[in-house]
Amino acid sequence: MQAIPGDDPAGQRVFNAVVALIESNPGLPARLSAALYGVLAELNSVHLGHATDLAGQQVLTLSQTQQGYLKEEIFINPATYADAGQQTLAIRDHTSTGLDGTLHIHQGELLSDNAIMSSAIMDQPGER
Secondary structure (H helix, E strand, C coil): CCCCCCCCHHHHHHHHHHHHHHHHHHCCCCCHHHHHHHHHHHHCCCEEEEEECCCCCCEEEEEEECCCCCCEEEEEECCCCCCCEEEECCCEEEEEEEEEEEEEECCCCEEEEEEEECCCCCCCCCCC
């Protein structure tokens, strides 16, 4: 894959790996989650911010531009450092052509968004 000007491929791999780790392990201790977010915040390509998520919660954000046109943003509960969701937003127009057709993505288009309202470790499989 060819690097896109302004992208940080090594930083993207770290960002994506940390996000996958946090999403796959919702029971991480707050100190470990905070340390992982600290790793991301040290990357030159990652920006710290504040936002209101899909559920209306005030959250911290860590975001990174990927593929030259996507803003990948993770949401963090500022009180507990728990994963509070994520968002992918197009920050530039983009056209992608494949064997199955052409995809046009427009600046400002929201490609994914989720908010985590609560999470807990349960005693039994399937327990809610």
